[in-house]
Amino acid sequence: MIRIAIQAKGRLSEESLELLKEAGIQVDDTKRKFLSQSRSFPAELLFLRDDDIPQAVALGVADIGIVGYNEVLEREQDVEIVDRLGFGPCRISLAVPKTVDYPGLEWFNGKRIATSYPNILGKFLKEKGIDAKISVITGSVEIAPTVGMSDAIFDIVSSGGTLVSNGLKEVEKIVFSEAVVISGRNPDAEKVKVWEQIKFRINAVRDSRNMKYLLMNVPNDRIDEAIAILPAMRSPTILPLAQSGWSSMHSVVAEDVLWDKIELLKEIGAEGILVLS
Structure with a gap:
């Protein structure tokens, strides 16, 4: 039996479930529980918040996890990326009010940046030699400049529509993300064998698309x-x-x-x- 952690809610959750279903790993989605066993494969699905998945895999609570690459980078857990799934594309970008005449990264010196990704942002600013203050916000980051909580934001961007509706513009694309499969550093040999079966099925499904x-x-x-x-x-x-x-x-x-x-x-x-x- 292998335990797979996936997001409990959201688009990545639905796409993960659909991929597993096409690969013959099905659960009764109408009665979703915290932990659900597959009817058709020796696997069980653990439904978690996306930011909890890397830790769950690192601790061995789950054998593998399907999560956004951005969360793997931010949580800094001892996990290994074993596959990239190609769905759930997005990026984490710096955005400023659209009225700003943006000259380049030096603009952020002395500014306050709101984000839910302080670790990724902190490393980036340090690498670039930018002295900015980071405000950690777990909710709607995009409203922070409007209400005076920050001068800019560092947040997930998909289409960019949310930025526009909040009077912001994307100025620096820092991290490109997609759904990835992660595992612990020293997986059990039997679990690896089961994962290889799942990987074969997933690749067959992906190859057949389009x-x-x-x-x-x-x-x-x-x-x-x-x-x-x-x-x-x-x-x-x-x-x-x-x-x-x-x-x-x-x-x-x-x-x-x-x-x-x-x-x-x-x-x-x-x-x-x-x-x-």
Whole structure:
């Protein structure tokens, strides 16, 4: 049995659950508990606040955790990043009131910066030789300049819409984050074996996203041309049809090049083209 810590709420929680579900690790989400066992895999899910996940993994309360890279950096726990999942992208940036004529990092000297990420910000300011005061705020950081609590903020940015609505502008992008998988430094060998099974499943799910399954009938004398057009995972599957002189070709194609490939295949005589998820 392996215990996986994930966020109890929020977008990262939903995407983590969906990924695990597609990988065959399911829990009854309608009756979510603090600790829920999977019905289909030797795993249980531990639902925590995102900022508690690195500590839970470091202490061995959870074997692995799915959490934002930003939280791993901020909490400074003794954990190892074992995979990057590619979803939940965001950044932590410095932002100032939009009325400020921003000249560069030196503007922050002597200023007060509100943030929920004092460790990351403190290291950055020290590296850059900036003498600024840090105010730790756990709530709505973006309102701090408006109410006079700070001159600027250091906070999570996704689309930037929240900054604009609060009269702020992004001036320095410091950390780029995404969902990562973390583990302790000395994991149990049996737990590592189970994690490798999960990782294989997750990678299979990720590889299948944005891919399409393409089927078509191709004249036998044009098969080599069709193979040259299609970038299959290894090579296309070719099956003879009952009608003489024709074969059925099956392949997996990236969605972003799919329709260009189909036009080329039509030009060499491909027919009965079907696109499946």
